[in-house]
Amino acid sequence: MINGKLPNSPLVGSYSWFGSITRSSNLNSFVPGPSLKNFHNLSSVKFSAGAAHNVSFDGNSREEQLANSTVESGQTLKLLCTDEEKTGGEDAHSVQSSAGAARDVLFDGNSREEQLANSTLVSGQTLKLLSGSCSLPHPDKEETGGEDAHFICANEQVIGVADGVGGWADVGINAGLYARELMLNSVSAIQEEPVGSIDPARVLEKAHSKTKAKGSSTACIVALINEEIRAINLGDSGFTVVRDGCTVFQSPAQQHCFNFPYQLESGNEGRLPSSGQVFRFPVSPGDVIVAGTDGLFDNLYNNEVTTAVVDALRAGLRPQITAQKIAALTSQRALDENRQTPFSTAAQRAGFSYYGGKLDDITVVVSYVTSSNNL
Numbered sequence: 001m002i003n004g005k006l007p008n009s010p011l012v013g014s015y016s017w018f019g020s021i022t023r024s025s026n027l028n029s030f031v032p033g034p035s036l037k038n039f040h041n042l043s044s045v046k047f048s049a050g051a052a053h054n055v056s057f058d059g060n061s062r063e064e065q066l067a068n069s070t071v072e073s074g075q076t077l078k079l080l081c082t083d084e085e086k087t088g089g090e091d092a093h094s095v096q097s098s099a100g101a102a103r104d105v106l107f108d109g110n111s112r113e114e115q116l117a118n119s120t121l122v123s124g125q126t127l128k129l130l131s132g133s134c135s136l137p138h139p140d141k142e143e144t145g146g147e148d149a150h151f152i153c154a155n156e157q158v159i160g161v162a163d164g165v166g167g168w169a170d171v172g173i174n175a176g177l178y179a180r181e182l183m184l185n186s187v188s189a190i191q192e193e194p195v196g197s198i199d200p201a202r203v204l205e206k207a208h209s210k211t212k213a214k215g216s217s218t219a220c221i222v223a224l225i226n227e228e229i230r231a232i233n234l235g236d237s238g239f240t241v242v243r244d245g246c247t248v249f250q251s252p253a254q255q256h257c258f259n260f261p262y263q264l265e266s267g268n269e270g271r272l273p274s275s276g277q278v279f280r281f282p283v284s285p286g287d288v289i290v291a292g293t294d295g296l297f298d299n300l301y302n303n304e305v306t307t308a309v310v311d312a313l314r315a316g317l318r319p320q321i322t323a324q325k326i327a328a329l330t331s332q333r334a335l336d337e338n339r340q341t342p343f344s345t346a347a348q349r350a351g352f353s354y355y356g357g358k359l360d361d362i363t364v365v366v367s368y369v370t371s372s373n374n375l
Contacts, residue, residue, distance in 0.1 A: 125196065127285065129157050129224050131367040132320025134327040136295075138361050146361035147176035148293050149183040149217075156190050157224040158198055159365045161237050162217045163293040165263050178215030182264065185210045186221060198223045200232040204273040208264050216265035219276070220251070222291055224369070229283055234276030235261035239291035240302060241281060242309045247302045249281050253294075258350035261294070287369040288313070290326065295362035298343035299333040300326075309366075323366040330364070333357045 131154065137146025147164030162183050164175030185207035190198060192206070200221040207219075218235025231239060231251065238251035254262040254277065262271045283289075288309050290296075296305075308329055312322035333341055337356035347354035 125157075125226065126372055127224060127227055127283065128370050128372045129154075129159070129289070129367040130319050130370055131159055131365060132318060132323045133363070133365045134320070134323040135363040136327050136331055136361070138359060141176075141361065144174060144176060147174070147179055147217075148295070148361040148363040149176065149179040150291075150363050150365055151183050151187050152365065153187060153190050156193075156198060158190050158200070158203075158221065159289075159291055159367055160186050160219070160221040161291050161293055161363050161365060162219045163235070163237050163295070163361065163363070164215055164217045165261070168215045173214045175215030175217060178211060178213040178266065179217040181213045182207055182211045182217055182219060186219075196225065198225065198230075200230055201273065201276065201278050204232050204234070204264075204276065208273050211264075212266050214266065216263040216270050218261050218263055218293070219273075220291055222289060222367075224283070224367075227282060227284070229279070229281050229289065231279045231281075232273070232276045233279070234271060234273065235263050236294040236297070237292065238297060239289055240305060241283065242288040242290065242306050243284075243286065245306065245310050247306050248287075249279075250302055251277065251279060253297070258346055258352075283369045285369055285371045288322075289367040289369065291365040291367070293361060293363045295334070295358075295360035296326070296330050296364055298346075298358045298360065299330045299341050299362075301342055304329070304333075319366040319368050323364045326366065327362050327364045330362045334359045334362070 131152045133150055133152060135146070135148055135150065137144075137148070141147065147166055148162065149164070150159070150161040152159050160183055162179040164177070164179035166175065168175040186203055188210075189203040189206035193199065193203065200223050203223075204219055204221055218237040220231065220233040220235075220237040220239060222229055222231040222239050229241070233239070233251045234254060236253040236255060238253060240247055240251070241249040254275070256262070262275055264270050264273065290305055290309065300308075305326065308326045309322065312325060317325070333339060334357035339356060341357045343358040344355050
């Protein structure tokens with residue numbers, strides 16, 4: 001499995017409420033009074049759970065099914081890949097690009113030019129997602145890579161993010177392993193979907209049923225189908241759609257109460273995928289989709305995300321660079337103790353005396369909606 005083996009030991013204790021675990025023991029200690037300082041800490045580095053390998057759905061070559069796909073990749077990027085020749089499509093491993101300057105990551109040993117020449121788009125598909133990502137772990141979790149995970153399936157036109165709930169660390173469990181297995185299983189489920197008819201809700205249901213690691217996680221999966229996006233979101237990860245300099249859609253967070261999100265968990269605990277909210281939203285060339293974990297949306301308001309997107313488009317930046325810039329801005333906000341943020345606003349509404357950003361894992365996936373004729 002990616003980033004280490006999944007834990008084999010049983011869950012210690014019953015650290016649950018409504019079948020779920022709170023996001024962090026630090027937040028459990030929230031009491032009215034001076035603002036907490038433990039969210040403000042050091043800077044962080046990049047990590048990613050990855051992008052999907054170029055795998056055939058039904059034995060036909062990818063060239064016969066899909067056309068003109070690209071994914072932006074970057075520094076210290078991890079890929080979720082399946083190696084069908086070695087494993088028959090039943091196993092997976094991680095691949096990490098060399099540290100240093102941003103580079104194109106190879107899915108299958110071919111160059112970027114060879115990938116573009118050999119990839120195809122779903123027949124009749126008029127729109128295309130060009131996607132890039134950036135993930136920054138919490139400074140205290142750099143050794144384990146944090147608890148976020150994500151994927152980019154470039155050919156299948158699907159992106160996903162997950163956020164392992166940090167409160168599990170109090171009982172010795174790394175919820176990041178659950179989130180990564182959930183995203184890995186989502187990639188596998190996507191590859192089993194009919195070409196051009198991917199159902200994110202069905203994908204998440206299959207992925208959840210196969211995820212056995214201890215822990216729990218939020219989840220958000222977004223697919224481009226023809227001229228609309230179809231998505232499912234469970235918990236406080238989510239996505240926003242930016243059009244002509246305005247936020248035209250924002251998925252709402254699902255929480256039991258402040259800082260207590262809906263979450264998936266292995267077994268019969270936690271919420272089921274059917275508790276997630278399902279969305280269909282029309283998109284057109286020029287739209288930008290920004291998906292992320294709560295580390296993004298707790299620290300940046302919608303107008304700040306939109307401004308960052310507009311600035312990036314004006315500068316002609318690739319999705320990967322846009323994601324990096326949004327993540328960097330988010331990290332700055334998380335460290336700022338003197339600025340109102342979405343998290344501090346929510347905390348104050350819940351009766352807590354808190355001001356400033358919230359230090360957390362940060363994952364940002366940016367997708368540009370383009371016309372396939374322009375590729």
